[in-house]
Amino acid sequence: MIHFVLLISRQGKVRLIKWYSPYSQKERTKVIRELSGVILTRGPKLCNFVEWRGFKVVYKRYASLYFCMCIDQDDNELEILEIIHHYVEILDRYFGSVCELDLIFNFHKAYYILDEILIAGELQESSKKTVALLIAAQDSLVETAKEQAGSISNIIAQATK
């Protein structure tokens, strides 16, 4: 299974991180510090796998972002590379040629998309189209809710309650 997904910029800034196994806050910072040290220092034409604390970390760089996933010893690295690519393609479709800034300002959306692709550390949806549809459906749900909440009358109703 996938233990966590980490998106990290070339400067070592975390752009997204999702934990599928329990890690305490302290461990989380440590993990990220260690991994960014290992991964960011690796040259461009090396293999995409790093052995780390008895786990394997599969990473791939897209533009200025490193997408990393930490997996068990007997998981298939190439499969994980495909999942990473799958995620990137879906992000790309959703944001329209995605860039780092999109992820910075829409960090929660990146999470929601990831949640449609992975659950409990496993791949749940391998169709890009389905994911796009699901996300769109949820977005519209959120939008209608927002419209209601955003109207001035609503705010006044809230305030005077």
Next chain:
Amino acid sequence: MSGPSLMDSLFQRTLEDLIKGLRQQLIGEQAFISKALEEIRKEIKSTDLSTKSTALLKLSYLSSLHFHDMSFATFHALEVLSSPRFSHKKIAYHGISLSFHDSTPVLLLITNHLRKDLTSTNEFEVSLSLQCLSRIANVDLARDLTPEVFILLSSNKLYVRKKAIAVVLRVFEKYPDSVRVCFKRLVENLENSDPQILSAVVGVFCELACKDARSYLPLAPEFYKILVNSKNNWILIKVLKIFTKLASLEPRLAKRVVEPICDHMRRTGAKSLLFECVQTVVTSLSEYDSAVRLAVGKIREFLVDEDPNLKYLGLRALSIVAPKHLWAVSENKEVVIKSLSDADPNIKIGSLRLVMAMVSEHSVAEISRVLVNYALKSDPEFCNEILGSILSTCSRNLYEIIVDFDWYVSLLGEMSKIPHCQKGEEIENQLIDIGMRVKDVRPELVHVSRDLLIDPALLGNTFLHRVLSAAAWASGEYVEFSRNPLELMEALLQPRTCLLPPHIRAIYIQSAFKVLVFCLSTYLMQWGSTASSASPDNLRSGVSASVSYESFDNLSVENGADATVTRGQTYTSASITNESILNLLNLVELALGPLFESPDVEVQERARNVLGFIDLTKLELLNSSVQGEKDLERRGVECSKTIELMHDAFSKELGPVSLSAQGKVYLPDGLMLVENLVGMEMICADIEPPSSNLFSFGIPYEEKDGVSFSNLQIEADSEESNEATSLLAEHRKRHGLYYLPLGKSEIISNDYPPANDPTLQGNINDNADDLVKLTEESLVPKRKSNHAKPRPVVVKLDEVDAKPVGVKKAEYKDDSLSGAVRDFLYGMKDMVPTSSQSNLPGKASSKRKGKEKQHTDPHVETKGNLVDYGNPSSRRRKHRSHGKERKHRSAREKNAEEREDTGQKEKEKSSYCHGRHKSRQRAEEPLNVSAQTTVIPDFLL
């Protein structure tokens, strides 16, 4: 504190504002964040859910990307969760799955929220709560929500169903009893045609099988169907992973799956699937030669590929094949060795492992040569990686693969001279270990040590200090093999030795002491022989010494390995003259004089010892040399006696010490053990006998003291004084090194004597059978006449050096879960056990028998198996908590019942479950028949 007003909610910073502000960094990141946190703390207490949820979103952002604690907001997150709005729920669930953990206090409060959302009609809400449950589930949540998840498992909304399936894994993990409720529906989903559902189920089984594969053997037919029929690579990869686990347990299953897997290997264009096939074959199907050949062919394609990923994976796959099919590695030898100079450190390490796997008795020299050359060229990290693996491979199993120890010792010397070498400690241990174990290698060891000691440049490298200490020890201990002791002395006392840490310096001084004693005694002996002195002391030692030297001369001549024939006595006696002895003494005095005041006690003590010894002997030596040989007899007798005494003391041989040596020291007669030693224990608790400098003592009498002392303690152990026992246990824990292995003292089988017990020294050969020790006879020329240089004897202490029995592997990591699964699976089949399920040793034969009987009489076999089944079940019962007791009893009741009697199922099974069970039963009727005899083949027929 005033609550947030309307204005606050109107002008609340949104997440976007927060991110923008952070990026502008007008007041510095930390300051900005703490200000934002302050705002959030205020906003999150708002009664307006929109304000609250925005605050929560911002907090989630700060928590996940800037690692700020958000535990203060757990309750507020629950409040947001209760909002009817989807957008709020989404934010709340996100925050919760980020911040909740098993010990979050408000975890209890979330159960109802989750239940409500799990039963919601909005599939996205269901999805959110499943998503969250998969992350935060604990025992209570898993138990309380099992019914809801169970219903969702057969939901007609595929979107919900696949998520529910994935979540089931967590629920099982936390609450194994849920298996009884949910497992059947999970299995049913294996027959679903939707690839997403199938992918989810197979993913769950893949994870479950990783923990305990044996329980899932009965499901093999379903997996086989998927393996053959599925076209989806994601699913195939997972199924292959399951078969990797199952096939190694059940050889007949392996036979079935090997063909389909090879088919996939030939057909597929996807590298990930191809690699998974290869991995399955090399891990679990390595007996099938054609499959392995095919896989190795594919590995070769990987290895020569441009893509470093494939190359890396190819190397890894090779390293899995290596132990069973070494030919696969040798076939790709070139690529592997070439990869040693790859740019990628991961690939380099992978190929290094493979190269080490190729090492054998014959190739060790060649491979080490290649590797040392690589080490010279490569970066420090990889250099040490190489050296470490050479050292560990060569020393494996008491230098099993080393035939030519002279070569190995010089290789060790060479390795320590590599500039990046940081393996000093390991090299030190091996040098000393070899010196003690292999007698034949000592001349070469001294030679190598001399080269190391004499080079002043090496003293500056702190990583080498340990090696130098070993070299100093070896050249002191085996100084009789030295070609030029005087030169050695200079090396040991050179000024740069002040760079050494004190404990190593102490070893240097002690070695210098040994060398000095050796020189003096040789000198005296030489005088004695030229003066043909009749002093009985001198005569005896002179004779014995010359015998041994002559024999060494012979040895070197016979071996032809050493060009310098002028060794031993001839050389030494020529070089040691009056003058050189005087110089020697002066040198020692000069070098050690300043150490009289050394702040380090070890150094100071040893320096004083040496100087004291010189004081004792110098005067008389000088006189004797001045006044000529006649006086030597009279005046030098006393000092020569001293020297002889010291020489004798130092020439006692040190051997490797058996761990059980202490047990052989007999209890002295007069020793009283009834006294309570608690007081002593307190005093001694912190005094550690010397350990690190064990070899620096000529004969470690201290060791003997330690032995008897420990004996006392052990005896005291049996005194049953409670306090003392606990103290002892503690002491034992801390200083376990000095204790006998528990309960082992009676079963010491090997008769190897305690290395330092002088009384036993004489008759080693008599009582050590498997331990052929080289004694004087081995040095007699005729023994050495065969020139082929057989592997020298390596002294072994069998019962100690044998690797401790590997820690028993935990059979089932997740006992209760797999137990529940088994109960269920086998219960489902009405307790008809499969022979493959047994893990008792005696069952192997019955399995085979079963195969023969397969077509003759299944009923007989059934009976046999039913009887057998009692064993594993009762065994398991022992392991598990009493809570499972009930289930087992019901299981065995069932066992007694007739198969058809499904009507009396246990109460836990609800009615709907029951109905399905029945149909399932029918569906699996052929399975049952086969399960009585052999499991898999019949399934697949």
